[in-house]
Amino acid sequence: MSSNLNPRQREAIEYIQSPLLVLAGAGSGKTRVITQKIAWLVNHAGIPARHIAAVTFTNKAAREMKSRVGEILKGKAAKGLTVSTFHTLGLQIIRREIRSLGFKNNITILDAQDCEGLIKGIIDKGFTADEEYTEQCQQQIGRWKNAMILPKQALESATEEQEFKIAQIYNQYENQLRAFNAVDFDDLITVPARLFADNEEVLERWQNRIHYLLVDEYQDTNTSQYQLVKLLTGVRGALTVVGDDDQSIYAWRGAEPENLALLAKDYPRLKVIKLEQNYRSSNRILTAANKLIGLNPHVFEKRLWSDKGMGDPIKVLVTKNGEEEAKQVIAQLINHRFLNQADYGEYAILYRGNHQARIFEHILTHHKIPYYLSGGTSFFARAEIKDIMAYLRLIVNPDDDSAFLRIANVPRREIGSSTLEKLGNYANTRQVSLFDASNELGLTEVLSPRTLENVQRFTLWIDKIAYRSTTEEVIPLVREVISSIGYEHWLKDTCKDIKTAERRMENVNRLVTWLEKLQEEEDKTLGEIVSHFALMDVLERQNEEKGNFGVALMTLHAAKGLEFPYVYMIGMEEELLPHRNSMESETGIQEERRLTYVGITRAQKHLTLTYARRRKRYDEMISCDPSRFIKELPQEDLVWEGDRIKSDKPPEEKKAIAKAHLSHLKDMLRK
DNA sequence: TGGGGTGATATTTTT
DNA sequence: TATCACCCCA
Numbered sequence: 001m002s003s004n005l006n007p008r009q010r011e012a013i014e015y016i017q018s019p020l021l022v023l024a025g026a027g028s029g030k031t032r033v034i035t036q037k038i039a040w041l042v043n044h045a046g047i048p049a050r051h052i053a054a055v056t057f058t059n060k061a062a063r064e065m066k067s068r069v070g071e072i073l074k075g076k077a078a079k080g081l082t083v084s085t086f087h088t089l090g091l092q093i094i095r096r097e098i099r100s101l102g103f104k105n106n107i108t109i110l111d112a113q114d115c116e117g118l119i120k121g122i123i124d125k126g127f128t129a130d131e132e133y134t135e136q137c138q139q140q141i142g143r144w145k146n147a148m149i150l151p152k153q154a155l156e157s158a159t160e161e162q163e164f165k166i167a168q169i170y171n172q173y174e175n176q177l178r179a180f181n182a183v184d185f186d187d188l189i190t191v192p193a194r195l196f197a198d199n200e201e202v203l204e205r206w207q208n209r210i211h212y213l214l215v216d217e218y219q220d221t222n223t224s225q226y227q228l229v230k231l232l233t234g235v236r237g238a239l240t241v242v243g244d245d246d247q248s249i250y251a252w253r254g255a256e257p258e259n260l261a262l263l264a265k266d267y268p269r270l271k272v273i274k275l276e277q278n279y280r281s282s283n284r285i286l287t288a289a290n291k292l293i294g295l296n297p298h299v300f301e302k303r304l305w306s307d308k309g310m311g312d313p314i315k316v317l318v319t320k321n322g323e324e325e326a327k328q329v330i331a332q333l334i335n336h337r338f339l340n341q342a343d344y345g346e347y348a349i350l351y352r353g354n355h356q357a358r359i360f361e362h363i364l365t366h367h368k369i370p371y372y373l374s375g376g377t378s379f380f381a382r383a384e385i386k387d388i389m390a391y392l393r394l395i396v397n398p399d400d401d402s403a404f405l406r407i408a409n410v411p412r413r414e415i416g417s418s419t420l421e422k423l424g425n426y427a428n429t430r431q432v433s434l435f436d437a438s439n440e441l442g443l444t445e446v447l448s449p450r451t452l453e454n455v456q457r458f459t460l461w462i463d464k465i466a467y468r469s470t471t472e473e474v475i476p477l478v479r480e481v482i483s484s485i486g487y488e489h490w491l492k493d494t495c496k497d498i499k500t501a502e503r504r505m506e507n508v509n510r511l512v513t514w515l516e517k518l519q520e521e522e523d524k525t526l527g528e529i530v531s532h533f534a535l536m537d538v539l540e541r542q543n544e545e546k547g548n549f550g551v552a553l554m555t556l557h558a559a560k561g562l563e564f565p566y567v568y569m570i571g572m573e574e575e576l577l578p579h580r581n582s583m584e585s586e587t588g589i590q591e592e593r594r595l596t597y598v599g600i601t602r603a604q605k606h607l608t609l610t611y612a613r614r615r616k617r618y619d620e621m622i623s624c625d626p627s628r629f630i631k632e633l634p635q636e637d638l639v640w641e642g643d644r645i646k647s648d649k650p651p652e653e654k655k656a657i658a659k660a661h662l663s664h665l666k667d668m669l670r671k
Numbered sequence: 672t673g674g675g676g677t678g679a680t681a682t683t684t685t686t
Numbered sequence: 687t688a689t690c691a692c693c694c695c696a
Binding site (some may be wrong): 057059087088090109112185186189220249252253353355493494535555556557579581582591595618 | 672673681682683684685686
């Protein structure tokens with residue numbers, strides 16, 4: 001066992017007498033604790049790896065954990081260990097218990113977009129298609145699901161007309177999902193949780209499989225996730241959760257940081273260990289972070305410290321407007337990089353909202369500085385990827401109506417929207433899927449012989465491929481599907497210019513390559529590959545491979561869990577951070593404060609906060625106030641710079657910047 | 672089916 | 687103001 005652990009970390013690793021909550025401050029080595037604990041459980045507590053499960057929220061975290069455990073536990077010792085996201089674990093449970101759950105063999109996972117379409121379809125029948133309303137329904141349904149409330153219960157407890165209506169939509173939505181043999185993301189948690197709650201025997205089986213459970217980023221769990229954890233753990237209480245209530249920034253999408261406090265109630269024997277030594281930042285940065293977060297109420301107090309010395313003061317840069325802000329930040333960055341011989345990859349620019357990145361992108365491009373922008377439309381959401389995936393989904397699960405609708409006429413098969421509507425109505429009255437409906441005899445009454453033939457040619461073809469997919473090699477079959485539908489040709493026909501068509505086809509090829517890799521690594525069936533893809537696994541690896549060269553541009557949310565030597569937090573203004581929509585409530589402000597805390601604690605060596613005195617909002621320039629969070633920092637640790645009042649830069653600095661610029665240009669020329 | 676005109680909209684987003 | 691989704695017309 002590695003010896004350079006601090007006493008707290010060691011204690012957290014070796015404590016197994018009762019449920020354990022590890023309050024891991026930012027940069028306190030929590031991943032290390034979890035991975036070392038897994039190793040310790042195997043090597044010293046005699047728990048075989050196959051009886052241990054570690055759960056995280058993101059694929060990335062799961063992957064990192066897996067590889068780090070792999071480094072400590074060599075070969076066989078790690079065999080059978082479960083390290084996965086909540087959702088992947090849920091999918092695993094559903095797969096194993098598929099019969100008791102009443103699903104057919106190959107379930108489909110619908111993403112948020114598919115679900116929205118489904119809900120829209122349900123509302124449409126009642127003639128009230130409305131973007132906002134659809135979203136409202138989707139949110140409410142999500143809330144019900146996560147609170148483990150069934151449609152029936154929602155219908156019964158509805159007090160208002162509005163609520164009752166949405167409950168009805170919820171009910172239909174669930175019925176449709178079942179009819180498609182499909183689940184949504186929430187189901188991946190709630191279906192297993194409900195199964196465990198209702199079925200003693202199944203629960204026992206899983207409790208016997210998982211003897212020890214570890215949960216990462218515990219502050220981000222929602223109610224159903226906590227239920228699942230509680231059920232799995234049972235009376236044994238062999239549980240370690242790691243979290244930091246100060247880094248809870250996802251309350252707006254259902255995370256319940258109260259689950260941290262709840263733990264103490266539900267497990268009276270709960271042991272709490274705090275990790276307060278920070279291995280990331282200088283003390284100046286930590287003092288500021290501590291002081292800021294100290295203004296939030298706490299169930300558990302904690303105070304970060306480090307042995308890295310005081311470090312540089314925190315810089316506050318004031319500029320006259322938003323454009324100046326970007327220009328000066330970039331100028332300083334270039335200068336700093338030159339003086340410190342640093343790499344662009346060591347810098348991060350963090351902001352509250354994505355739109356704030358735009359000016360920075362502009363200026364970075366202008367200076368030919370490499371940058372990495374996180375966020376934006378994902379590979380996975382691209383139309384071409386969704387098309388191909390819809391084919392694969394339909395092959396795996398012909399009852400997947402949402403896939404059917406997407407591709408029935410892509411590329412064109414003369415199955416237009418009116419045909420699909422008639423088919424849909426027919427399927428509805430017969431209570432079967434679109435696929436099944438198209439092979440029913442009664443259809444001759446609804447569709448003309450010609451259209452019927454078109455539809456049946458399509459379904460027959462899918463059927464054949466589906467049959468072959470059970471025996472043949474998966475990837476060659478996928479390639480065959482893509483070429484035999486003439487997708488490339490269709491792209492070239494439909495895209496405005498040949499370039500976009502080529503780019504899209506390139507994406508399709510990349511997709512196939514990734515599916516191939518997935519297949520080679522784990523020898524999965526097509527069904528398994530498709531559902532894994534839905535869990536975004538593939539996409540993320542793709543992004544990771546691109547690497548993190550260049551300056552990182554990202555939202556404060558996206559920065560959680562990362563660290564950078566040099567951090568710029570831009571737009572430190574009232575109405576931006578805290579965001580204007582969060583300013584009314586105290587809890588809103590508190591979450592914004594945590595967001596600021598997360599940003600500050602990303603920095604290892606140097607932190608710069610910037611704000612503009614005036615900023616363009618919509619069409620007019622409005623003047624801004626510095627963020628209250630700047631005032632909440634220890635003022636003695638701040639150095640102000642720029643025209644807070646109105647003064648020009650000292651000439652030496654101008655010179656330095658000019659010099660840096662010059663060297664930068666030379667740099668560029670050399671390349 | 673593609674291009675352009677129109678109108679709505681402007682917090683954070685993973686699985 | 688800038689962007690984007692959507693719709694209509696050629």
